[in-house]
Amino acid sequence: MGATGAVGSELLRVLERRNFPFASVRAFGSARSAGKTVEFGNEAIPVEQLGPGWFDSVELAFFSAGSEISRQHAPAAQAAGTIVIDNSTAFRMDAHVPLVIPEINGNDVRNHQGIIANPNCTAAIALMAIYPLHRAFFVRRVIASSYQAVSGTGARAIAELKQQIEAAAQNQQPPPQVYPHPIAFNLLPHIGSFLPSGYTTEEEKLETEGRKIMHLPDFRASATCVRVPVYRAHSVAVTAEFEREVSVEQAQEVLAKAPGLELFDEPIHNRYPMPLNVAGRDNCQVGRIRRDSVFENGLSFWVCGDQLLKGAALNAVQIAELL
């Protein structure tokens, strides 16, 4: 469900290139997508709408059409025996729903009751580096700033950045539609909606989802999430405090071995992670690793990951593979 969206179309490509076993594949979308088709293999699959009983004979459903759609349609599918892997926020913090990054808490999949949640993209990318370091040094708290690509918002936001860039070349500034302000040549410290705490819903997820995924109820994280004029791949500047003494060499060794992660850390040769380089790649990259100067046992580092892949479609398919 959400087959024509930024995540949905990536999901079809991931299923295909990982040779996911299937008897048949169906694509669902909103009324806006009626009459469209999506490509899968050499076929053009018609985009259906979720009608009554859509889940009959569906064993596994991927949802990436927002939390309202998930809340509305996933429970009936679940009740009928369909397993739902949900990319929205709808069920992530539900105690009966595992929230899974296969490289971190793949075993949690065993406890599913028909719905498994896919984590927030920025949290997932940051945790890909935080968790291996936690296993080595025991993480206490994290301060993170994100630099998030427009494709995290969806296909319409990609088009909006493109239009604004083209308009700027003509000295025009069309009114923004997807974001509240222009994103071309600008930054928006505003992802999700604002909470009474002053944080946004997006910013809280690193802490709340991090606790659940890492099984660390005391994990503390403070994030600032910022939308940047980049098409694809999110980046996160992370400062983490640990209980044990840290060293850059040990951290590099741990991160170099971590699954789904590449150590890319030779700054004197201008080698560090960048969104343009990780876009389209399954693995996240981490670099700029240094002993942090304000925490006794602290490390600062920079992680980039393709948020449509590890932050969404790839992670969802990896969960399906575990099943």
Add this chain to the structure above:
Amino acid sequence: MGATGAVGSELLRVLERRNFPFASVRAFGSARSAGKTVEFGNEAIPVEQLGPGWFDSVELAFFSAGSEISRQHAPAAQAAGTIVIDNSTAFRMDAHVPLVIPEINGNDVRNHQGIIANPNCTAAIALMAIYPLHRAFFVRRVIASSYQAVSGTGARAIAELKQQIEAAAQNQQPPPQVYPHPIAFNLLPHIGSFLPSGYTTEEEKLETEGRKIMHLPDFRASATCVRVPVYRAHSVAVTAEFEREVSVEQAQEVLAKAPGLELFDEPIHNRYPMPLNVAGRDNCQVGRIRRDSVFENGLSFWVCGDQLLKGAALNAVQIAELL
């Protein structure tokens, strides 16, 4: 000196619009600028080169042509009685050179011995918000991530971003010349050069310059500095820990009264600082103020400022006005 550069040309505009008192103005540049003129008022001023005795009858010289030029030419001018306001890193940490943000340590100008240093742009913009909070709550340590515009690099970098954006529209990617990697639709976690600590020279400045400007030898700061595809105005996500108990209301009150700073903090109405809005403005803006979730007495906030103005030209002219 550096009159045709991004900072130099802004400096001429600032001198003009603030009606800085002068008998005559001369413009200097590199050999590359020979034959060029710069506009000042209604005049076109020829760009001269620094020859022997260039400083004869020059009372006040602004340098913004890099630290090598400053190191080479400022001392002779100083010896001849010319006061040099230097925008480079050359003398900032020199014990005999005041490093001044007029709103913070304007009195330090009194101790000058012929050279006064202008601070790093990102440090200056962050300190415009950190210092008033320090006065209220006593700052201990800061963790900051920057989002720095290409005009911080100079006029050639502005042109490079523009070219890369245009080329991308044709599906081309010309080899980068100013930066080691493309900046269009990308992020470079690399400003300045890399130090053995793993931090860059740019990243260290928030701590070293912050200590000197705020007269706080124990101030600790950890920064990650990132170049972003924005033309003008730097942004900084700041998390600060204080000795005294903090509240968002008190912080807002303090920041609303701080000189050179505007409180722009109504997130539920989509009002927060953004580079597009502060570009061309003298005042920095601060918003997204919240109690930090990982520090007992912590605040997180978001500051934007035009780094060619408060981060460079405006601050230099403000120093000259103090003189």
